[in-house]
Amino acid sequence: xxxxxxxxxxxxxxxxxxxxxxxxxxxxxxxxxxxxxxxxxxxxxxxxxxxxxxxxxxxxxxxxxxxxxxxxxxxxxxxxxxxxxxxxxxxxxxxxxxxxxxxxxxxxxxxxxxxxxxxxxxxxxxxxxxxxxxxxxxxxxxxxxxxxxxxxxxxxxxxxxxxxxxxxxxxxxxxxxxxxxxxxxxxxxxxxxxxxxxxxxxxxxxxxxxxxxxxxxxxxxxxxxxxxxxxxxxxxxxxxxxxxxxxxxxxxxxx
Amino acid sequence: xxxxxxxxxxxxxxxxxxxxxxxxxxxxxxxxxxxxxxxxxxxxxxxxxxxxxxxxxxxxxxxxxxxxxxxxxxxxxxxx
Numbered sequence: 001x002x003x004x005x006x007x008x009x010x011x012x013x014x015x016x017x018x019x020x021x022x023x024x025x026x027x028x029x030x031x032x033x034x035x036x037x038x039x040x041x042x043x044x045x046x047x048x049x050x051x052x053x054x055x056x057x058x059x060x061x062x063x064x065x066x067x068x069x070x071x072x073x074x075x076x077x078x079x080x081x082x083x084x085x086x087x088x089x090x091x092x093x094x095x096x097x098x099x100x101x102x103x104x105x106x107x108x109x110x111x112x113x114x115x116x117x118x119x120x121x122x123x124x125x126x127x128x129x130x131x132x133x134x135x136x137x138x139x140x141x142x143x144x145x146x147x148x149x150x151x152x153x154x155x156x157x158x159x160x161x162x163x164x165x166x167x168x169x170x171x172x173x174x175x176x177x178x179x180x181x182x183x184x185x186x187x188x189x190x191x192x193x194x195x196x197x198x199x200x201x202x203x204x205x206x207x208x209x210x211x212x213x214x215x216x217x218x219x220x221x222x223x224x225x226x227x228x229x230x231x232x233x234x235x236x237x238x239x240x241x242x243x244x245x246x247x248x249x250x251x252x253x254x255x
Numbered sequence: 256x257x258x259x260x261x262x263x264x265x266x267x268x269x270x271x272x273x274x275x276x277x278x279x280x281x282x283x284x285x286x287x288x289x290x291x292x293x294x295x296x297x298x299x300x301x302x303x304x305x306x307x308x309x310x311x312x313x314x315x316x317x318x319x320x321x322x323x324x325x326x327x328x329x330x331x332x333x334x335x
Binding site: 046 | 288
């Protein structure tokens with residue numbers, strides 16, 4: 001009984017929590033990578049430990065991301081197939097914001113693959129793909145906020161804010177230690193740093209943080225309603241019965 | 256620079272580390288890990304100050320060769 005109650009729901013909880021945790025780890029990885037990527041510079045703190053930490057955190061984020069994707073696909077409610085992980089868009093479940101997350105994952109795969117094969121690739125190719133980390137982080141933020149199951153929870157917003165802060169600090173450290181020659185670059189970076197969080201916060205507060213946001217992206221309400229009412233009378237008949245809207249309320253509240 | 260040390264080791268073969276400066280980007284992890292052999296030049300790029308790698312540093316030298324993001328190192332066995 002306990003398991004049947006938890007059985008399907010726990011996947012959904014794990015999907016959400018591992019997603020948030022993966023975002024935090026990704027942010028830490030990006031921040032470490034950005035802040036410690038400066039070269040040809042004599043420094044007091046040994047950088048090699050930061051490089052190790054960067055790699056370990058990246059692995060941790062990857063594990064969490066795998067859990068996030070695995071549970072999301074296995075979860076019967078989302079109706080996602082195994083090809084989902086590599087094929088963005090054309091999904092029935094919140095297609096736009098899920099697609100952004102899938103795109104981010106695909107870039108992650110490219111980044112990890114090129115890093116593992118780094119010795120066999122040209123440095124420019126490796127770096128060009130590694131720069132995609134910025135995009136991954138941004139897409140992950142929009143994917144998380146936009147999919148929106150937890151986006152109106154204060155705790156989730158705190159996690160997003162923390163992620164933003166972590167990456168901002170990493171960028172800040174990098175900019176502060178830039179060579180004086182790179183003034184134009186520094187200025188552009190300042191502008192971007194000011195703009196990106198600003199727009200993210202503005203958009204986040206205007207859309208996903210408000211109640212009812214995720215409803216707009218759920219499956220057509222009418223079809224679910226009729227299905228659930230049909231099933232309602234014979235809910236004990238099979239385990240394949242589609243979950244009702246009551247089980248996976250889009251507000252994140254489960255009942 | 257490293258020639259004086261080479262002359263002292265006569266009995267067995269030993270290992271020498273060298274860096275390809277055209278490949279190096281100056282990440283500098285190597286200097287932190289292998290200060291006995293490497294140091295920074297005035298611009299923050301690593302240079303070899305002692306070519307001969309002592310036996311107790313050999314493991315770390317191998318690690319440096321593996322770790323270098325640009326694969327700029329060569330650790331070669333030298334006879335005599």
